[in-house]
Amino acid sequence: MTAGAAMETWVLVLSLWGAVSGQNITAPIGKPLVLKCKGAPRKPPQQLEWKLNTGRTEAWKVLSPQGGSWESVAHVLPNGSLLLPTIDIQDEGTFRCQATSRSGKDIKTNYQVQVYQTPKKPKIVDSASKLTVGVPNKVMEEERSKHNPENGPSVGTCVSEGGYPEGTLSWHLDGKPLIPDGKGVSVKEEASRYPETGLFRLQSELLVMPDQGGLHVNFSCSFNPGLPRRRAQHSAPIWLSIGEPVEKIQLAVDPEGGAVVPGGTVTLTCESSVQPTPEIHWIKDGMLLSLPPSPVLLLSEVGPEDQGIYSCVVTHPTHGPQESHPVTISFIETGEGRPTADSVEGSGLGTLPLVLGILGGLTTAALLIGIIMWQRKRRQGEERKSPENQEEEERAELNQSQEPETTESSAGGP
Numbered sequence: 001m002t003a004g005a006a007m008e009t010w011v012l013v014l015s016l017w018g019a020v021s022g023q024n025i026t027a028p029i030g031k032p033l034v035l036k037c038k039g040a041p042r043k044p045p046q047q048l049e050w051k052l053n054t055g056r057t058e059a060w061k062v063l064s065p066q067g068g069s070w071e072s073v074a075h076v077l078p079n080g081s082l083l084l085p086t087i088d089i090q091d092e093g094t095f096r097c098q099a100t101s102r103s104g105k106d107i108k109t110n111y112q113v114q115v116y117q118t119p120k121k122p123k124i125v126d127s128a129s130k131l132t133v134g135v136p137n138k139v140m141e142e143e144r145s146k147h148n149p150e151n152g153p154s155v156g157t158c159v160s161e162g163g164y165p166e167g168t169l170s171w172h173l174d175g176k177p178l179i180p181d182g183k184g185v186s187v188k189e190e191a192s193r194y195p196e197t198g199l200f201r202l203q204s205e206l207l208v209m210p211d212q213g214g215l216h217v218n219f220s221c222s223f224n225p226g227l228p229r230r231r232a233q234h235s236a237p238i239w240l241s242i243g244e245p246v247e248k249i250q251l252a253v254d255p256e257g258g259a260v261v262p263g264g265t266v267t268l269t270c271e272s273s274v275q276p277t278p279e280i281h282w283i284k285d286g287m288l289l290s291l292p293p294s295p296v297l298l299l300s301e302v303g304p305e306d307q308g309i310y311s312c313v314v315t316h317p318t319h320g321p322q323e324s325h326p327v328t329i330s331f332i333e334t335g336e337g338r339p340t341a342d343s344v345e346g347s348g349l350g351t352l353p354l355v356l357g358i359l360g361g362l363t364t365a366a367l368l369i370g371i372i373m374w375q376r377k378r379r380q381g382e383e384r385k386s387p388e389n390q391e392e393e394e395r396a397e398l399n400q401s402q403e404p405e406t407t408e409s410s411a412g413g414p
């Protein structure tokens with residue numbers, strides 16, 4: 001009794017589970033597909049019914065062995081299976097069969113059909129032949145991505161045609177995955193569908209800002225299918241050399257060294273050999289200055305707020321921005337803020353204490369050096385007992401001959 005009831009519940013659970021989860025089928029586009037109706041008698045008379053909910057049906061379409069044909073789309077075979085002669089994207093969906101077996105048991109089968117088409121091997125088009133090291137500048141990158149995210153050194157565009165479902169494209173550098181980080185590595189992706197077939201065309205443009213020159217690297221791309229158990233497709237690799245920067249940017253500062261008196265004037269001049277002159281922006285303490293681009297930055301009546309670290313950034317149309325070395329602008333140390341004559345006089349008066357100070361310093365230094373030398377000699381003596389580096393034989397011999405002497409002196413030293 002109890003066992004029977006449990007069995008019934010178990011069967012109910014199983015059949016519900018079966019109806020809910022079913023079976024996932026992936027089928028290649030353009031090929032025939034046969035779906036079995038489980039439990040159905042192999043030959044007529046049969047009691048069975050197929051129900052389809054796919055891209056071709058509006059709600060459920062019912063097929064039975066009697067009215068078993070739906071034009072060229074699908075029909076029920078004599079053994080109860082459902083045949084779809086040519087699978088297409090529109091055939092994706094749910095297929096259910098309900099059959100009554102010879103023993104009178106109702107059995108349900110549930111299929112989720114997904115179709116796929118393996119695309120052509122991806123290929124890389126519009127590939128660069130050479131990349132140039134650009135010094136990636138975070139500030140400029142942020143600024144640039146606001147205005148024109150498309151500007152950047154392009155490695156090439158990977159194209160995958162005729163795949164289904166969509167899938168993804170990924171890039172590899174010397175066989176290792178290249179993960180877009182939005183800074184040194186970024187991609188521009190586009191997906192579209194062919195109207196006639198519904199198949200996908202994917203493209204991914206790779207933008208890379210190399211930070212190391214003098215290398216040869218290879219790039220390749222892969223199509224990763226959006227379905228489990230389907231293999232990725234790899235493009236042929238392309239070879240690129242990465243060159244050193246085309247030019248060094250010169251940043252000149254006047255007065256030299258960037259030391260200025262309060263209220264004075266500083267001129268920063270950024271020189272780039274590229275013609276026509278590219279856009280030049282200025283950075284102070286890591287912040288882009290909101291000034292119109294100019295190769296010259298003039299700071300007049302310099303105040304405390306003008307002190308800081310300056311650099312210029314040259315933006316090339318073809319490769320990334322390059323930043324100059326930094327220059328520090330600071331006030332000259334003047335006692336009372338009055339330069340020239342006064343300070344010269346002041347330094348004259350201060351000569352005596354200065355000389356005394358130096359002499360004192362020298363004495364201390366001499367003492368210190370003396371102590372250090374003495375300690376070093378002592379240590380060398382100890383080390384020589386066990387010479388580690390067997391360099392030239394000559395030296396080793398020398399050490400050996402000196403050994404007893406040194407040992408004696410260090411023993412009697414302190």
Ligand SMILES: *[C@@H]1O[C@H](CO)[C@@H](O)[C@H](O)[C@H]1NC(C)=O
Pocket residue numbers: 021022023024112
């Ligand atoms: C069938 O695929 C769906 C996702 O499409 C998944 O959630 C489910 O677990 C799969 N079922 C089986 C039996 O693999």
Ligand SMILES: *[C@@H]1O[C@H](CO)[C@@H](O)[C@H](O)[C@H]1NC(C)=O
Pocket residue numbers: 034036037077079080081
């Ligand atoms: C029914 O017949 C088709 C074609 O003759 C065959 O491919 C399929 O395996 C058969 N189904 C069963 C359940 O035997």
Ligand SMILES: *[C@@H]1O[C@H](CO)[C@@H](O)[C@H](O)[C@H]1NC(C)=O
Pocket residue numbers: 173174175176218237
């Ligand atoms: C590209 O790099 C990968 C990984 O280093 C290597 O296996 C592959 O042979 C290279 N391709 C060519 C054409 O050299």
